[in-house]
Amino acid sequence: MARWVRADLRARRGEALFLVLATAGVTMSLLLSGAFLAYGASPWQRVFTESNGAHIWIQTTTEADAGALAGLEGVESASRAFRTASATAELGGTRARIQLRGAGPEPPKVARPLVTEGRWLQERDAAGATPRTRTGTAAPDTEEPSQAATRSTHATRAAPAERAPAQPAEGIVLESSLARALWAEPGDVLRVYDSRGTAHPLRVTGIAESAEERYSPGRAPGIGWVLPNTLPHIEHEDDQLGQTIGLRLDDPEDTDFVVQRAVTQLGDDRIVTVSTWQQAREEAEGGGRLLGLLLGLFGLSALLAASLAVAGAISTSIRGHLRDIAILKAIGFTPGQLIRTFFLEHAALGLLGVACGALLTEVLGPRMPGRLGEAMRLWQALPAHAWVPLAIPLGALLLITGTTALAAWRVGRVPPVPVARPATPAVRRMPGTVRRALGLRLPPALVLGWRGAFHSRARSCAAVARLAVPLLLITIVLGAWTTLDRLEHNPEKVGIPAALTVRGDDLDDTAVARMLAERPEVTAAYPGAEAKALVPGQTGTITLRGLGMDRDPYPLTIADGRAPHRAHEAVAGQGLLDLLDVRVGDWVRVTVGGRPQVLHLVGRSIEPEEDGRVISTTLDTLRAGGLAQHPGFYHLVLDQDADPAAVAAGLSSAAESRVDVREIPNPVHELLPVHGVLGGLVTVLALIGLAELSTTIAAGVRDRRRDLLALRAIGLTPRQIIAVIVAGTSFTALAAALVGTAAGVLVSGWLIDLQGRSSGIGAGIAQHPPPAVLLLLVAAVVTGAVAVSLLPASRAVRQRLADTLGDSL
Structure with missing residues (x-):
């Protein structure tokens, strides 16, 4: 058997080499897909587990009894009902929307923020203390070099007086995604603006991670925890105040049922927004999970192709050795011995390829540049890495050997006395x-x-x-x-025709027209506003967005139907159509702050944000419904050759940092x-x-x-x-x-x-x-x-x- 295998491999060196290399490549692809899947899901899962995260977050008005939701059927435990206030935070000219939460000196047991830098709030923060400067602040162990470099650059250009004012300031703990957006570190002093534009200094005492939805400019505000007696000093308007409570469920899949009961108990006019753990996980996973799925799909398909190639190679080898097989059977070889010979030969090639692929991935994977190496390094630090790198190659080897066994089984059916072909084949008509x-x-x-x-x-x-x-x-x-x-x-083909978004408290058409006159690269500016809405059934929150005016509509990317032209017309993303089980041409009813809004869906738009759970209409329609009297932001469309970063920097400089100009992220990046x-x-x-x-x-x-x-x-x-x-x-x-x-x-x-x-x-x-x-x-x-x-x-x-x-x- 050994001599047979050695002679056969010597005669088919190229074919054997290609099979080994292909099997190694397939194994590497499958292992990288596993690394990306872990890279996308594990960081959020770690934070959720360590913080005893909440499965549902419900934001209510101030008059609602949010604490009563802790007694709902299916709720295992709940955080305290935090008093909240909406505000705008600014640091070094960078602004971001923030939700201030009144939290005590002791972090809650449910949805406990994990402090990664600095410390949690203390009672003496309310009395105020002189904030320390950034000097001597060390970057956390988990910080990436690129982030540390960017922070250092930002700190260099910031004025010391702005970073460390002399007056005492009350303390605040920032959620990590908001801290990254503001380039904030412990010891910095934020300027928090209330609804009247009054600035309140707050000293950053710590940075914490949370398993809730991350900060997203213009979509989801960041979270800042302050002491309860700090909130009355910052905001007094009732429409900016509210409550937020986190619910941890007995069954994480019962989110819709619990949300329905919460709406029934409090009333839909007292519930502002609802977010679930599934939404937070999908957002945190981002492109890492999709990369893992793509690699897994292509890896499995390539594995199937490799199995077919192995089966074809064995079949061809059997046909080429029919005489030798017949002679071996005639001199006493059993069918089982011949099957084992062919099986072991090709199984050894598969084993060699799988072993090479697994070894190369483990050794070279962490040294790969960019997200490939980062995903592999994180994966190797997880507990699942102890068995997954063995299970994936073993599964690939089993499939290849199974295909090999089926093909090699044909050897046992070769007769010991072969039937010769006729010396003169039958005459057939020429095609x-x-x-x-x-x-x-x-x-x-x-x-x-x-x-x-x-x-x-x-x-x-x-x-x-x-x-x-x-x-x-x-x-x-x-x-x-x-x-x-x-x-x-x-x-613009993926639903992002605008390159920049401009936000600010002093924005109006006159100010925007003045900015556009100074920047010829800007071809158009469209006013817009957003509101969170509850869907029918009250089981989730979607985004209701108004962009452009009836006389100057926003260039939405329409895949089906048409763009909205008249009042009460709107288009929706695929995610919203699936959520509500509706089609283009249907009428939908959503609730915004207790006000029902009935809209006619005249088209489906390509919507990359919010998992497609967005209804887009014109700003005039929102104004007619009493939802947005003034634009909350402007979307700017640039020339094709314009540099968005340069235009954003120019606009910010011309406005003397009174507005927040940001690039609209492209999820394809x-x-x-x-x-x-x-x-x-x-x-x-x-x-x-x-x-x-x-x-x-x-x-x-x-x-x-x-x-x-x-x-x-x-x-x-x-x-x-x-x-x-x-x-x-x-x-x-x-x-x-x-x-x-x-x-x-x-x-x-x-x-x-x-x-x-x-x-x-x-x-x-x-x-x-x-x-x-x-x-x-x-x-x-x-x-x-x-x-x-x-x-x-x-x-x-x-x-x-x-x-x-x-x-x-």
């Missing part, structure tokens, strides 16, 4: 395609190559199908790459690291394709050994015979390339739109690879087939040909 080709006086090599490639329909179709699978996957990868590039360079991964997947799939090509060439040479005698007998030169073999392989590769790319274009569009619908963005973002790229792929496949088949063809011609028994089996 019409060949007759027409001969009539056109085409080169004999092409005609005979076509005849050799498709003389057996079953084997030819199987060879084309196996080679088409990796080409189909390569086309899908190219489709994903093209879609990402399109959305990166044309953000989180997926940019996938480009390198997609390139690696193309390489892995190409190796699988090369292995399948080697199998096809070996089968073609073996099946045409008797034909080579006839070709030489009728006068064909060795070069012409080589051309016949190469042409046969090229026709098989061409057929597989055409089938694989055509199917890949259809499947890639369907998969990308399916992902868009499931994520809430909506279908309509898929982009097919350019025709030139597809033609280049087909040409590369055919060229590769020609290059790979030249050496085996020349070897076959140089061999001494004879009509032997082995050729008759």
Whole structure:
């Protein structure tokens, strides 16, 4: 058995090498997908577990009895009902919306903030103490070098008097995402502005992590914890005050049921917003989870393609050794011994490839640049890393060996006395395609190559199908790459026509017109406002957004239907349509601050924010409903060649930091690291394709050994015979390339739109690879087939040909 395996591997070095490399690449892809899935979910899960996080956060008005929600059925425990106040925080010219919560010196047991820098609130913070400066403040152990560098740069340009004023200030603990947005550290002093524009200094005593929704400019305010007696000093207006309570459930999946009971008990007019742990987790996972899913999908598909390639290699090897197998059986070898021989040979190749892939991932993974290396380093520090890197390669090896066992089982069915083919095969009518080709006086090599490639329909179709699978996957990868590039360079295609958003307390049309006159790069400015709304059934909160005016509508990206033109018309994201189970053309009713709003959905927009749970209408419609009398922000559309960062800096400088100008984030930027991964997947799939090509060439040479005698007998030169073999392989590769790319274009569009619908963005973002790229792929496949088949063809011609028994089996 050992001599047999060694001789077979020596005869098929290239095919064996391709199989090992392809299996190693597939294993690396699957391991990286596991790392990205852990990278996306584990940080939030760690914070949620350590903080004893709440499954539901409910914000109510001041007159509601929020504390009574702790006794609802299904509620295991609850945090205290925090008194809250809405305000605006500013530090070093950077502003952000903040929700101040009145918390005591002792952190709550449920949803306990995890202090990562500084300390928690103390009673003496209420009396005020001279804040310390940033000097000597050390970055936390978990801070990334890029963040530390940015903080250092910001600290250098900040004025010392602004960072450490002389007057005493009360203390505040900032949630980490808000602290990053403000570039705040313990010892800094914030200026917190109330609804009347009065500034109140608050000293940052600590930075804490929370499992709630993170701060997002213009969408979700950040969280700041202060002592209860601090709130009355900052805000007095009733419409800016409220309460917030966190509920921890017996069953985390019962969020809808508990929210419905809370609305029933308090009344929908007293509930402002509702957020759940699922929303916070999805937001925290961001692009890491999607990267993991993409890698896992492509990795599993590549694993299937590799299994098919192994099965094809074994089948071809069996057909090539029929005489040897029959002789071994005749001298006493049992079918089980022969099955074990073929099985162990190919299982050893699979084991070698899986082991190499796992070892390379573990050693080189943490050293990869960017998010790849970061994800691997985090994954290796998690408890699950003790068994997942073993389970994934073991699962891949089991699938490959299972396919190997099924293919090797055919060896046991070979009869010990083979049935020889007739010396004179039955005369069959020449196919019409060949007759027409001969009539056109085409080169004999092409005609005979076509005849050799498709003389057996079953084997030819199987060879084309196996080679088409990796080409189909390569086309899908190219489709994903093209879609990402399109959305990166044309953000208006993903629902982000504006590049900047401007917010400020003194914004009006006159001020905005003055800013636009100073910046010719700004082509248009659209006023807007947002409000949180409760959906029918009162089980969740969505965003109701007004953008543009009836006379000057905002350029929404409409995928279905049309844009809103009249009063009470709106468009919705896919996530909202799925949440409410409605379609374009339906009427929906939402509740904003106890006021019902009835809107007619006339279209579906591409919506990358809030998981697509957004209703967009005009600002005039919100004003008619009494929801927004003044714009809360302006969206600025820039020239195509303008630099958003430079324009934002110029606007901030011209306004002397009275306004907050920020770039609108493009969610596609989180997926940019996938480009390198997609390139690696193309390489892995190409190796699988090369292995399948080697199998096809070996089968073609073996099946045409008797034909080579006839070709030489009728006068064909060795070069012409080589051309016949190469042409046969090229026709098989061409057929597989055409089938694989055509199917890949259809499947890639369907998969990308399916992902868009499931994520809430909506279908309509898929982009097919350019025709030139597809033609280049087909040409590369055919060229590769020609290059790979030249050496085996020349070897076959140089061999001494004879009509032997082995050729008759």
